[in-house]
Amino acid sequence: MAAKRASRRGVIIGVCVLVVALVAVAAAVFIGSRGSTGTEAAAGATSADIVDPPVTQPPAKIAPLPASDKVPSAAGVQAQLAGQLANPALAQFTGIVIDPATGAILFNQDSSAPQIPASTAKILTGAALLTSVDPTDRFTTKIVQGDQEGDIVLVGGGDVTLSARNEGVATIYDGAPLMSDLAAQVKASGIDVKRIVLDTDYWTGSDLADGWQTADIRGTPGSAQGYITRMSPLMVDGDREDPANENSIRTGDPTNTAGKALARFLGTPDLPMVPGTAPEGGTVIAQVSSQPMSVLLAQALENSDNVLAEALARQVAIARGAPPSFDGASAAILEALEALKIDTIGIEMADGSGLSTKDRVPTAVMAKIMSLAVTGQPPALQNLLTGMPVAAVSGSLADRFQDDGSRAGAGWVRAKTGSLEVTYALTGYVPDVDGRMLVFAFVSNGVGAGTRPALDALAAGLRGCGCV
DSSP: OHHHHHHHHHHHHHHOOOHHHHHHHTSOOOOOOOOOOOOOOOTTOOTTTSOOOOOOOOSSOOOOOOOOOOOOOHHHHHHHHHHHHTOTTOEEEEEEEEETTTTEEEEEESTTSEEOOGGGGHHHHHHHHHTTSOTTOEEEEEEEEOSSTTEEEEEOOSOTTOBOOOTTOOOSSTTOOBHHHHHHHHHHHTOOOOEEEEEOTTSOSOSSOTTOOTHHHHOSTTOOOOOOOOOOSSOSGGGBSSTTOTTOOBOSOHHHHHHHHHHHHTTOTTOOEEEOOOOTTOOEEEEEEEEEHHHHHHHHHHTTOHHHHHHHHHHHHHHTTOOSSHHHHHHHHHHHHHHTTOOOTTOBOSOSSSOOTTOBEEHHHHHHHHHHHHHTSSGGGGGGTTTOOBTTTSGGGTTOSOSTTTGGGTTTOEEEEEEETTEEEEEEEEEOTTSOEEEEEEEEEEOOTTHHHHHHHHHHHHHTOOOO
């Protein structure tokens, strides 16, 4: 048993990172390797004409933490967190802390009770994705020659990162394929385009999840917080009006917005557009591919991107033979978790992003997934760690862990955030002062102005733990 534990502890240390190195790169590191979904190449094009976008690579190697044989105790952890847990801002609180090297539960408060997870639900989607698809697979968007002369069919393949940005304009999706490249391939084919047919058959079902608010498409009055859009497998820039602004409002009409972008790049912005389906066996005249699934997952986790998370959830459904819809994705995610021997009792999922107020997940499930990722069981789950925001450094944690109660966790805590009007959540991992990795999942379903700082203080408290 001791040898087994030592081996698992070695895996944990291998995925830990030093804060100095993390701050030096100023971002979470995306891991991914080149690959292809195996879709057909455009007719008449050479392999040099159609290439996958380069994969973002780590800018520097990150040193591992030294090994630690100091095993924390439940009594020590609970004593360490006593002050933070007494904060009245932690209303309707549930939480759990685990030593993943041994599986020991070091703190537990109602962790089996289903709670609204908010965006920490993306952890479930991520785990399901990494264990259901090849992490090197990519989404592909293609243009097929239509049945009628002059028709081209823009076929959505689920890639919401496809960008319609103009040259020199940034996008929040690093390495995203370009609509302008699709247009250039169409022009090179010599087809005199008379009409664009928009094919969205890749997905099925409702375009809005149960528990979503349509106000979140364009944001509240005076706000630019567009958290979602109507889900379509044909979309550009996550349907953002400003592709460089993470919080940009969405157009709310992603399919037609994508079609208009293609027409603009073809130099004929007034081309008529109609819904339709690509002819079976039709000639592919253009195609572009996204970044690998593992890279897209890291992007979705770091910035808590709801639309991208939903696209990835549908890919889980497709991989597991379920309908590529909200219901199909939810069922496929639960199936994937059960394959990991995770107890799914109490889990209710209306979407794959956690934006729905209908979602319910026990914090024990969140912590279990993180423990499997940290220990690499299975190894594919380690890709889940690369997109975790770093406290006070990156993503949705960039502006947190900056007060006296939580500053000790800055640069050390890596966690997925969750935020809705009725809940705040935080799930992640952190090394204690002895270098022992601890996994945590915290949710407060009675939120107030001090709830987020209170959750941050809890995670920071674990960083200060030498709790033997």
